[in-house]
Amino acid sequence: MSVVDTVRLLELRTKKAAGLIAMLRKEKEELQQRFDLVLAHNSELEEYVESYTTSNKLLEQSIAVALDTLSSIDGLDDVPLFDDLSLELETADSFTGGDAAPDYNIDFDALLDDSPDL
Numbered sequence: 001m002s003v004v005d006t007v008r009l010l011e012l013r014t015k016k017a018a019g020l021i022a023m024l025r026k027e028k029e030e031l032q033q034r035f036d037l038v039l040a041h042n043s044e045l046e047e048y049v050e051s052y053t054t055s056n057k058l059l060e061q062s063i064a065v066a067l068d069t070l071s072s073i074d075g076l077d078d079v080p081l082f083d084d085l086s087l088e089l090e091t092a093d094s095f096t097g098g099d100a101a102p103d104y105n106i107d108f109d110a111l112l113d114d115s116p117d118l
Contacts, residue, residue, distance in 0.1 A: 001009075070076060
């Protein structure tokens with residue numbers, strides 16, 4: 001191999017090395033951007049976890065206060081409950097459906113006439 005061929009081979013390898021270095025730099029930059037994004041998401045998740053923990057503690061305290069309040073009511077345990085949930089739901093449905101009130105013909109205009117002027 002002549003000196004000219006050796007120089008050309010060296011030049012070719014140098015160009016390949018420079019191309020590989022450029023490609024690696026670009027890949028490093030992309031990975032750095034992805035890493036920065038992951039760090040940002042990680043920070044957001046840490047804030048979410050902290051917020052969730054705080055909210056969870058507040059809920060636990062609220063439930064404890066509500067249970068203490070219910071415990072302080074005398075006679076609450078003596079209130080009869082429906083043995084069958086379907087009966088309770090049926091009673092609620094009949095009340096909200098208008099079955100609980102008798103069917104009266106109400107003259108709303110007369111009610112408005114009797115009301116004081118505001």
